[in-house]
Amino acid sequence: MKSKLHLQSLAAIFFLTISLGAAPAQKGPGAPPAVDPNTGLPITMPLPGSGGGLATPQPQPAPQWKDPNWKDPDIVLTNVDYEIPLSRVVLDLLERFKGYFDVLVPVNVDITWQSTMIRLQLKNVTASEVFNAMNLMFENDQTPLRWELKMNGKRPTALLRVLAEPSPKYPPPAIFDPATGLPVPPPVPEPKRMVYFVGDLTGDAKSGGMTMEQIVKTVEEIWDMTYHEPGGVQFHKDAQLLIVSGTPDQIAFVQQTLGALRVKVQLDRERHQAAESKPKTDEPKSGVGGGSGSK
Numbered sequence: 001m002k003s004k005l006h007l008q009s010l011a012a013i014f015f016l017t018i019s020l021g022a023a024p025a026q027k028g029p030g031a032p033p034a035v036d037p038n039t040g041l042p043i044t045m046p047l048p049g050s051g052g053g054l055a056t057p058q059p060q061p062a063p064q065w066k067d068p069n070w071k072d073p074d075i076v077l078t079n080v081d082y083e084i085p086l087s088r089v090v091l092d093l094l095e096r097f098k099g100y101f102d103v104l105v106p107v108n109v110d111i112t113w114q115s116t117m118i119r120l121q122l123k124n125v126t127a128s129e130v131f132n133a134m135n136l137m138f139e140n141d142q143t144p145l146r147w148e149l150k151m152n153g154k155r156p157t158a159l160l161r162v163l164a165e166p167s168p169k170y171p172p173p174a175i176f177d178p179a180t181g182l183p184v185p186p187p188v189p190e191p192k193r194m195v196y197f198v199g200d201l202t203g204d205a206k207s208g209g210m211t212m213e214q215i216v217k218t219v220e221e222i223w224d225m226t227y228h229e230p231g232g233v234q235f236h237k238d239a240q241l242l243i244v245s246g247t248p249d250q251i252a253f254v255q256q257t258l259g260a261l262r263v264k265v266q267l268d269r270e271r272h273q274a275a276e277s278k279p280k281t282d283e284p285k286s287g288v289g290g291g292s293g294s295k
Helices: 002-025 086-096 127-141 212-227 248-277
Strands: 080-085 102-104 117-122 145-152 155-162 192-197 232-236 241-246
Touching (some): 086 102, 086 117, 127 145, 212 241, 241 248
Antiparallel strands (some): 145 155
16 A cells, blocks of 8 residues: 555656646746757747747838828819919919818928929819929929828818938048048038029019119128128129029028018019009098188
């Protein structure tokens, strides 16, 4: 009897030892990972549904520029011919589409989106096709602006977004001259020369226009305020041309300045036309209300 109990105890101890030796392969949550006895490194278990390998990050879908619920108004523009600043385009679209959608534009940003020139020639287009054409123009010109068509509750809304320009994580490595051991200065941008027609800005001061001298003086003063150096600005009075020489950054700055001047001149002309079309009240005739009586 004792020998039988002794054999049962030995069998129980044997099976308990086997189960404890296999326990590390069946660990629960929070337990330390199993270790490979050959390498001494933790064993990485494949994630469920990953085909037996390690999980790989999946690319995120690109955000949609047009909300699926954004519906075009039942209006098709037979002719779109723009060569005006973006601020004028916004007002024109709101008028031609009868205020069907709202427009949200950025404020307190460095880029002067109002003076960004829009040059489009389109035929038989819907509202979303006009905004998409502007996005294509922005992308082609590397302009950090994009239109997004969204729903603000039940109200269709066109949002003008300014793209954030990514800043470099690390500065570029310095290049050293092997002869001197000194760092080589970065290359200076090659100067460019651009010619702009400014005849649309000229005209009588009373009607909102400017003389060529005023245009050149304004551009030179703004250049000096920004770069603190004389500007390479010339003009041809008879041809109404402005010739600008400078770096690509300076050329782009002058282009933005001319765009802002176009907005100002257009607003001044509209105010002048509104004042001219306003009916004038007749002056009171003499003798009415206190004049001499009839004889």
